[in-house]
Amino acid sequence: MTGKHVLYASIPAWGHVYPVLEGLTELVRRGHRVSASASGSFAPEVGKAVDVVRYDSPMDTAHVELSDMGNVLPLMLKETRAAYAALERVVREDPPDVIVADVLSTAGWLIGQATGIPVVRTWPVFASNSEFSLHQDYGSRSDTDESMAVFFAAVADFLDEVGLSSSVSPQRFFDNEADRNIVLFPREIQPRGETFDERFTFITPCIRPAEDSPEVGWLAAARPLAVVSLGTVFNEKIGFFRTCVEGVERLGWHTAAALGDKVPPERIGPVSDRVLLRARLPMIDALRHASVAVSHGGLTSTVEALAHGVPVLVAPQIGEQRGVADSIERLGLGVRLPEPFTAAELADVIKEVVNDTAMADRLALFRRKLRGGRSGGEFADAVEAAFV
Structure with missing residues (x-):
């Protein structure tokens, strides 16, 4: 297969980055070019495997109470704005053949919507479908009608700024789907795993090698x-x-x-x-x-x-x-x-x-x-x- 350009988009969280590094490295071994978004504290580790698309992540330096959705939602939008700008530059200057986007990288999904570039979503957390939702089954969100109304208004402004207001609603910004999904752990661990169709590929997890640390x-x-x-x-x-x-x-x-x-x-x-x-x-x-x-x-x-x-x-x-x-x-x-x-x-x-x-x-x-x-x-x- 002729080498392709893969653009990977994630958030600054090691639990989301570590599980894909081996897979991204394997793509490089196969002759593909891989670019990955990474903020300051993540860039050195990510750069050992692939080319780094640097950006200043609000999440990487945030000091807010993340159990309060009143704090999380605005931070999520700020992260999306920063990551979208960095990813958009890559797409404009060196268009990828596919975008691989972490489930929490809304910017990666949005770039795919804006350009028509195929998106593959990665799930280092429990995947969701019509039969199982982490938010609904485990009450993992603490948002209120008021916080969501404020959030959706701000999202609508952002979508208008990037020219997506006619094709992406604020609700889809928050709850969107992808046709291709890689779940980064075995199906047995996934709640109601038997209900996930061919759009979801469950893989053997990529486990980090020994670190040979001073300890x-x-x-x-x-x-x-x-x-x-x-x-x-x-x-x-x-x-x-x-x-x-x-x-x-x-x-x-x-x-x-x-x-x-x-x-x-x-x-x-x-x-x-x-x-x-x-x-x-x-x-x-x-x-x-x-x-x-x-x-x-x-x-x-x-x-x-x-x-x-x-x-x-x-x-x-x-x-x-x-x-x-x-x-x-x-x-x-x-x-x-x-x-x-x-x-x-x-x-x-x-x-x-x-x-x-x-x-x-x-x-x-x-x-x-x-x-x-x-x-x-x-x-x-x-x-x-x-x-x-």
């Missing part, structure tokens, strides 16, 4: 090890981290915790030498040596844990994460923690999980499934199918 020596010697994380967004719960450290300490285990950039390590301590606290934990290195993961239930981080055969104890904070907890329990690959939970309760759950031989067998089988496909190759095949 790898400590992690390799820390047995047994519990990995603790609340992700990169809703991670200011100092009490959560303290409870997890105390619960794991009761077992005499080691703890490696990713605190994010909002919780200083000294707010958790003092801690023993069995505890490693980092703002950003080398997660793959940690999971390679972990016996259990305690997390918020982000889908990407959960799939990464399962790909290493690690059971996941989920403390969900938002609708999507409740969905992940339900899927993990349905598959018998982990448990949902009580809300709230004590250190003693966490210690008991950890003991129960690590002594569950049936769960260990299920984890081993699912690990082989997550590792047994072509991952990046499956992603590249699905993108190539969109070339016209």
Whole structure:
């Protein structure tokens, strides 16, 4: 196949970027040119794999309460404006043959609407169709009639500015569909996965390689090890981290915790030498040596844990994460923690999980499934199918 130009559009969130990097790299290996939008803090990592389309992302530097849709909606529109301008320049100067757009990259979808360039949507989160909606089934949105009215008015102005007001309504800006979709995890994890038709291609996930971080020596010697994380967004719960450290300490285990950039390590301590606290934990290195993961239930981080055969104890904070907890329990690959939970309760759950031989067998089988496909190759095949 003659080399094509692929334009990838995402948002500045590692849980959305990491799952596609191997697939984008495979496209390059096959002789295609790949350009990818990336803001300042993401550009170095993305640039290792593909050409970077730099832009200043409002989301990358935002300091707002993301559980409040009154904050999220205006930020979402600002992100779309910034990304659309960058993508539009690429399309004008070096037109791509296909646009691959993350489900939250409305700018990528809109560029496709404006130009007629085929769009392939990627889903690092649960996909939606007529039978399942994350928003409806798990109440993952907190918008009100008032906030939506203000948002739609601002969207209408933007659509008019970019010449799309006659073909795209403000409602379609928010809830739109694509004819081609790549779901970045196996169908078994997807709620009501059997209802998704041929427009949705479920692939073996692309799992990041070992990071060979400075912490790898400590992690390799820390047995047994519990990995603790609340992700990169809703991670200011100092009490959560303290409870997890105390619960794991009761077992005499080691703890490696990713605190994010909002919780200083000294707010958790003092801690023993069995505890490693980092703002950003080398997660793959940690999971390679972990016996259990305690997390918020982000889908990407959960799939990464399962790909290493690690059971996941989920403390969900938002609708999507409740969905992940339900899927993990349905598959018998982990448990949902009580809300709230004590250190003693966490210690008991950890003991129960690590002594569950049936769960260990299920984890081993699912690990082989997550590792047994072509991952990046499956992603590249699905993108190539969109070339016209």
